[in-house]
Amino acid sequence: MTEISTPPNHQRSAAPYTKAALVFSALVLFGSWVMALSILQWQWKETLDAEMRQNTNTAVAFKEHTLRILDTVDQAALLIQQKMDEKSLTGDALVRIARETGMAPQILTQLSFVDANGIFRGSNLDPDGSRSKNVDLSEREHVRVHLRPDTTSARPMHNGLFISQPLVGKVSGVRTIQLTRKLVGKDGSTLGVAVASLDQQHFTEVYRDVNFGAQGGVVLARLDGQILARVIGGASTDSNPTLPNDITAATRKQRIGALMSTGSDGVQRIIGFSRVGDYDLSMQTGTAVEQSFASWRNLRTTVLLLTLALSLSLVTFVAAFLVSIRRLTRSEAEAQRANQAKSEFLTSMSHExxxxxxxxxxxxxxxxxxxxxxxxxxxxxxxxxxxxxxxxLLTDILDLAKIEAGVMTGTLEPVAVHALLDEVTNLFRVSASAKGLSLTVVEGPGIPATLNTDRLKLKQILHNLLSNAIKFTPAGSITLAVEPTADAQHVSFHISDTGPGIAPYSQELIFEKFRQGNARVSYEHGGTGLGLALARELAGLLGGTLTLQSRVGDGSTFTLTLPLA
Known part of the structure; x- marks a missing residue:
């Protein structure tokens, strides 16, 4: 035989609720902040990519404009070589070639010829060189690189074309960018240098037409990092005439691309660049990071404030929830103490x-x-x-008090099912017959010969159920049916009657202590409302369940399900 007992009905601890609330709030907070930061990071990258694409596309557009100018001017220099070959290079020829470019004098300030000694011989502005008194240009880098290359570190670039740093022309008096080509005779001898002077101001005026913000701008530079034209914030600037090293390295490595770089002024910019054809030049456009990410910063502020508000709301809610849980726990503890005092009083009074x-x-x-x-x-x-x-009644009260206190015990032993059914039903046949009710026992196929349970408590449950069935059934029949469950691990006792039935809203109410279906039932039939409450508690003690199926007017069926072992 095995002894079983009910655990004491202590108050529920607040710890599981507190832990669950804290874990839930931590997960929600963590998820909210991870999501917010992920959105901001994704939006930051999207903003950067979009700005890089835009700046690169703008650089490509400026590159096309610059490339058309360079190709046209270089063609003019090649025509001078052709005239030299034809021995027809005159001052008038220089004027005509410059005019045919369509760029003189706004862009092509001057188209000149310098002889092999570096002496200015003529240009479209001074065809015979008399006005400039045949000035000596031999020390100018853009001339020296062709006539005396051993005296300078500069070298010709694109197919013999040299592009100089900006300088003020001795003849034109205008700040220009010099494009020079060496003129050679058919015998390979050096005949001089063709010089095309491009007005730097033309490029800066074109660049000013596009608004890149107060700290954004456009740069035209050589691949060695020397800046030829630059506009920052709508103004031309010649300070620090070299590019940052990272931009120089990027333009040498790639024909087109973008990067983030910090200029000599300490401003971080998003740079888009494009090489200018096959010339050793690059076009760059840039916008300040601070300006480019202004809308992103507004979004960041909004997202962080909303996430913070959500976090504070959640923390407030969880704090209020935990406070209410603690209050509820204290209330349950007080109710439990009162219930314990009641149980002790009932036990004492029952004994007395x-x-x-x-x-x-x-x-x-x-x-x-x-x-x-x-x-x-x-x-x-x-x-x-x-x-x-x-x-x-006193016995029921004592049993309920023992169950609530956790001191109710039971003894599991083999119980002969058939003998138990006979014993229980024989006890109620007289009272059933007295009311004109038929009492039937139905033993289904497959029920075991014995059931390992507490005999006395099983009888007590069945007594309560049969007693109620007889009490509340005015006419008809009562059936006690026994059958194994579908899983063959349990056995079910069904007590069915043809009584008035129980309304749905009362079907759980009747299992509460001192409660009946309604006041009319209590008035007509009496009773304390302890029987079903005790029966369900005893069913739980035996490891089983007690359930109800009923419809008003169709009777009721109480089902007691117990484990076989």
Whole structure:
């Protein structure tokens, strides 16, 4: 035999709720901030990529403009070589070639010829060189690189074409960019240098037409990093005439691309660049990071504020929830203490009442047996029945008190199912017949011969259920059916009646202590409302369940399901 007992009905701890609330809030907070930061990071990258694409496309557009100018001017220099070959290079020829480019004098400030000694011989502005008094240009880098290359580190670039740093022309007096080609005779001898002077201001004026913000701008530079034209914030600037090293390295490595770079002014910019054809030049456009990410910063502020507001709201809610849980726990503890005091009081009172009640019952039974007066015997019988009813009530109260206190025990032992059914039903056949009710036992196929359970408590449950069925059924039948469950691990006892049925809203209510379906039931049938509450508690003690199926007007079926072992 095995002894079983019910655990004490202590108060529920607040710890699981507190832990669950904290874990939930931590997960929500973590998820919210991860999502917010992920959105901001993704938007930051999208903003950067978009700005790089835009700046690169703008650089390509400026590159096309620059490339058309360079190709046209270089063609003019090649025509000078052709005239030299034809021995027809004159001042008028220089004027005509410059005019045919369509760029003089706004872009092509001057188209010149310098002889092999570096002496200015003529240009479209001074055809015979007399106005400039044949100035000596031999020390100019763009001339020296062709006539005396050993005296300078500069070298010709694209197909013999040299592009100089900006300088003020000795003849034109204008700040220009010099494009020079060496002129050679058919015998390979050096005949001089063709010089095309491009007005730097033309490029800066074109660059000013596009707004890149107060710290953004456009740069035309050589691949060695020397800046030829630059506009920052709408103004031309010649300070620090070299590019940062990272931009120079990038333009040498790639024909087109973008990067983030910090200029000599300390401003970080997003740079898009493009090489200018096959010339050793690159076109760059840039916008300040601070300006480019202004909208992103606004988004960042909004997202962070919303996430912070969500976090504070969640923390406030969780804090309020935890406070309410603590209050509820304290209330449950107080209710539990009150319930414990009630159980102790009922137990004490039950014990105190049982002794005089036993005496009353004994004397009433003695008077019923010995008295010769019919009236006395009848009244004695009523006293005995009342005492027996009170005794049953006290027994139920004691059992419930034991269950609540966790001291109710049970003994598992093999119980013969068939014998138990006979014993239980035989006890109620008389009372059922007295009301004109039929009491039927149905033993389904496959039920075991024995059931490992507590015999007394199983009988107590079935007694309660059959007693209620007989009490509340005015006519018809009552059936006690036994069958194994589908999983063959349990056995079910079905107590069915043809009574009035129970309304859905009352089907759980009737299992509460001291509760019945409604006031009318209590008035017509009496009772304390303890029987079903005790039956369900005992079913749980035996490892089973007690459930109800009922429809108003169609009777009720109580099902007790117990494990086989």
């Amino acid at each position: 009442l049982r002794t005089p009640l036993t005496s009353i019952r004994g004397f009433a039974e003695l008077m019923e047996l010995r008295s010769k007066e019919p009236v006395v015997r009848e009244q004695s019988a009523l006293i005995r029945q009342g005492a027996e009813h009170l005794n049953v």
